[in-house]
Amino acid sequence: xxxxxxxxxxxxxxxxxxxxxxxxxxxxxxxxxxxxxxxxxxxxxxxxxxxxxxxxxxxxxxxxxxxxxxx
Numbered sequence: 001x002x003x004x005x006x007x008x009x010x011x012x013x014x015x016x017x018x019x020x021x022x023x024x025x026x027x028x029x030x031x032x033x034x035x036x037x038x039x040x041x042x043x044x045x046x047x048x049x050x051x052x053x054x055x056x057x058x059x060x061x062x063x064x065x066x067x068x069x070x071x
Contacts, residue, residue, distance in 0.1 A: 014031065014032045014033045015031075015032050015067045015068065015069065016029055016030070016031055016032070016067075016068040017029070017030055017031070017032050017065050017066065017067060017068065018065070018066045018067075018068055019047060019057075019061045019062060019064075019065040019066070020061070020062040020064075021040040021042065021043065021045055021047060021060060021061070021062070022059070022060055022061065022062055023040070023043050023045050023060060024040065024042045024043040024045070026040055026041055026042040026043070028040055028041055028047060029068065030047070030048065030055070031055075032054055032055060032067075033053065033054060033055070034048065034050060034055050035050055036050055037049055037050055038055060040060070045060045046058060046060060047060050047061045048061065
C-alpha cells in the first residue's frame with residue numbers, strides 16, 4: 001500500500017477584501033461574495049453592489065483593493 005505524502009486541501013475562491021472609501025478615507029473590510037450592498041462604515045457611501053455571486057465594485061472605492069489572506 002502506497003502512503004500519500006501530501007494531501008492537498010482546496011482553498012476557497014471567496015475572501016475578505018479591504019478597500020478605502022474615496023469620499024471619507026475610511027478603510028472598510030467586506031466579503032467578496034456579500035449578499036447585501038456594501039456601505040462605508042463612516043459616511044454610508046455604497047462601495048460595492050450585490051450581484052448574486054461576486055460583488056461589483058463601484059467608483060467610490062479607491063484603486064487598490066487588497067485580499068486579506070489568513071493562513
